[in-house]
């Protein structure tokens with residue numbers, strides 16, 4: 188099978204793996220053991236990794252926290268910031284990942300008032316809608332930088348700047364933005380979540396940027412690691428791998444034109460084949476080139492999904508793939524249940540090669556012709 192699901196996860200690049208290997212057994216020390224060289228070596232590697240990541244964003248190393256991934260970073264943000272406060276108001280969107288929506292639902296059950304901004308028909312969350320939703324007790328705006336199902340980019344620097352001006356804490360889940368959009372020089376929100384395994388780094392490691400002066404409370408206790416905000420022995424090899432992957436981001440960004448060209452070719456071919464029956468879901472003018480999401484009308488979604496066993500792609504998000512519910516993102520875009528269910532997300536990366544592409548184009552056309560005839 189050919190892998191077309193890079194928005195779900197990416198393989199670890201050889202140079203990332205190579206950087207990690209010594210930290211599994213040669214330098215295996217606990218970075219918290221400060222009485223011997225084994226601990227110092229591990230602590231040095233963690234310090235270096237934190238500096239590398241901080242310098243990518245031009246922020247202070249102390250503002251980068253290591254977590255197990257973006258899910259934890261989002262939970263730590265939303266609950267660590269707000270759970271201990273008296274309930275107030277939050278602005279977010281219905282297009283967020285479940286790792287934002289579910290902590291928000293938990294807060295709603297504790298009395299928090301949440302406004303979910305309606306996206307426009309391209310799936311964008313606009314600043315003017317956010318400013319219009321502000322209340323006197325708004326404590327947090329949480330909007331993702333890039334949507335994982337349809338690839339739409341939100342103007343997070345503008346949203347973050349407005350939040351700073353009016354004194355509201357701003358968070359963005361940047362999991363799908365990193366490596367696909369140059370956010371290194373951007374005006375950052377107060378909190379930014381990211382993950383290793385979407386940028387050719389290892390799974391089980393991610394980060395949270397926390398701007399100086401933003402006060403979080405710990406969600407787990409039992410150690411002083413990560414300034415007491417995230418107790419637990421640090422996974423040094425994973426941290427080294429995350430930093431190596433972040434170091435590779437400028438290189439990843441050079442592949443954007445070739446990925447855009449392949450995506451455009453896929454989109455044009457599908458349009459020609461399916462005509463009116465194809466409904467494009469990744470329609471924003473403002474989107475990353477990696478994601479092509481479309482629905483096919485008047486097909487059985489289970490048959491559609493089974494019609495291409497040689498392609499590893501997804502319908503909706505991987506996290507939802509065990510359920511048969513229509514994607515909450517496509518529903519929020521206004522698609523009906525059948526249209527949302529009969530959708531495919533093809534997500535690309537530079538490791539999807541030219542020779543794969545030719546084969547995939549042929550295979551897609553043949554499989555879909557059979558399905559719709």
Ligand code: PMP
Nearest residue numbers: 256257258284286335360362382
């Ligand atoms: N947020 C977004 C936008 C994502 O795409 C994902 C991965 N599906 C996550 C959060 C969760 O990230 P992790 O796997 O690192 O917990």
